Amino acid sequence: MTPTRYIVLALGIIISLHFILTFSHEGYGQSTSLFRWTESSPKPFAQISDNYDTNTSQPIRKAKATFVILARNGDLNGVLSSMKQMEDRFNNKFHYPYVFLNEQPFTEEFKKLTSEITTAPVFYGLIPKDDWYQPNWIDEEKATNARKKMEAESVIYGVFHIVTCVVSTPGYVRQRFTVSLLEYQATIPTLWETTKSIFLQVYISVKALTLKVEFMEEHPEHVHKNNAMGFLSPDGGSGFISSLLSSLEQFRDRQS
Template sequence: MNTTARYARYAILILLGLYSILSFTREDYGRATSLSNTSSELSFNESPDELDLDLDTLGPRANATLLMLARNSETDTAVRSVRELEDRFNHKHHYPWVFLNEQPFSDDFKTRVSNVVSGSVEFGLIPHDHWYQPDWIDEEKASQGRQKMVQENIVYGGSVSYRNMCRFNSGFFYRHPIVQKYKWYWRVEPDVHFHCDIDEDPFLFMENNDKLYGFTISAYEFHSTILTLWDTVKEFIAENPQYVAEDNSMGYLSDDGGNSYNLCHFWSNFEIANMDLWRGEAYTKYFEYLDSTGGFYYERWGDAPVHSIAAALFARKDQLHFFDQIGYEHHPWMHCPKGAGLWSGKNCSCNPSSSFDYNGYSCIRQWERIQ
C-alpha cells in the first residue's frame, strides 16, 4: 500500500472514530463512564483513600455508604441491584458500598460485586449476638407463636431467620464496626430496581435541608404480625415523654391522636437516613424497651414499623422526606414519579399508571394529609 493510500485509510478511520463519539447518547455515556470506573482489580477491603480515584474532583460528598444485607445465595440479584444503582446514580459519585452477612461472603460474591461498584467496597460478618435469637427468649412461647402464624398463612410466619433479620435491622446494623464510620446510609436490597436517573445527591439534599429519614413507598403493616407493638410503644412513650418531638408525625401513624395505630409505615427496604437518629438516646432506649418484651420473636415485629414509628415520633415532621423523584421497585410494589416533568426528565422506564402510590394498600395519602 503506497503512502497516499495509507494516509487516506487513516483519515477514514479517524472520521469514523469521531462519528462514533459524536453519536454517543447520554445513556451510552453513562454506561461507558460507569464501566470505566469498575473496581474489578480492587482488593475486597480497600478504603476510598487507597482507590485510584481523585475524590476532590467529584465535588462535595456526604459521609455516607450504600448498605446491603445479603446472602451468598443472592449473588445474582445483589449484583443486579448494585449495577442498576451504579448506572442510575453512583457512577457519578463513587459512594462506598458495605455488604453484611451472618455468614462469611463467598469469593464469588465478593468478586462479582467488586466488579460492578465504582467506589470502595467492604464485606462484613455480623456478630453472632446481633443476629441470632437471644438465649433469654422463651423458645416454647416463640414456637407456639410461629405455629399459629403458619396456620393463619402469615407471610414469613414460621421463619426464625426472618425475625433475626428484622431485629438486626431494627437495632444493630448501625452498630457494625464497618458501618460505624459513616453518618448516612442508603439501604439497598437484592432484587430491587431503580427506574429513573437520580441526578441530585440524596445524601447532600438531606444533609443540607435538615432531613433525617427518607422513603419512597408507604404501606399498611399486617396487623397480625404486630398485635402488641403499639401498646408497647405507648407504654414507652408514657414513661419517656421527653423523647417525643414537637410537630411530630403522629397524624401519619394514628387517626385518633395516638390511641390506636392505623398500621401505616414506611417500607424500609428502601430508606435513606441519618444513623444519628438510631444511635441517639431516644431510639436506643426505645429499641431496648421493645426488644426486652420479646416481640420480635413472640410475634413478628418488622423493622419497617419499628423504624417508622420512631422516625415519626422522635423527629419533626419536616425532617422526614418522600423521595418522589426516585423510581423504585421491590416486588410486588413500585413507586414511579408522579411530579410534573419528573418521569420524562429523569429518563424513567417505569409505568406511572402502575405506581403503588394510590393503590388501596398505600399510605401515601395519609402522609400527604399531614403535610
C-alpha cells in the same frame, strides 16, 4: 449399509439440526454456545434494560452515606443485578461506597465480581455469630407457637424474624429504628395502646398528617376532588398504608 454408516448418518443429521436451530432460534443458540461455558463470570443482567435517562446534572455535593447490603454468597446474581442498575443510573456519578455484611465469610468470587462492577470503594464485613443468631435464652417453643398463631391469623409480617445486626465500626454509633405507620393490634397486643399513643404524640409525620386530616374535615372547600388521600390512607386518615421497617442499623458519624 453397515452399522458404521448408520452411525455417521445419524451424527450428520444431529449436527445439521444443531446448526439449523442455532441460526433460527436465538434462545437455543445462546444456551448451547461454547462462550456460555467458557466465560468465568455469571451474566445476571440479560433481562435488565440498558435504556435509561442519562440527561442528569453532575452532583454539587455528596452526603455522608454508603450502601449497606446484607447478603449471602448465594445471592451473588441478585446483588450484581441490583448494583448494575444502581451504578448505571446513579452511583457512577456519586461513587458512594458499598458495605457488604454476611454471617459467613464472603467467597473470593463474590468479592471479585462485586468489586469489578463499580469504581466505588467496596468493603466486606463479617457479622459475629452472637449478633446474628437468636439468643439462647429465647424460649424457642413459645416463639414458634407465637409465629404459627400470627400466621394462622394472617398477621402481616407475623412470621418474619428480624435480626438486629451489630457492627463494631470505629467512629460510628448505632441508632436503632423501626417505624411502622400502619400496624395491627395482633402483632403487639400488650404494647398496642402505648405504641399507638407514641405514634400520635411523637412521630412528627403522623401528627402532621393527622392535623391535615382534621383541616380537611373542617374546610372541605379547600380539598381538591382529585387529592391523594386515598393513596395515603385507606380509611380517611385513621390508618396509613406507608411503612418504614428496618432490620439493620442507621449509622451516624460522631464527627459530623
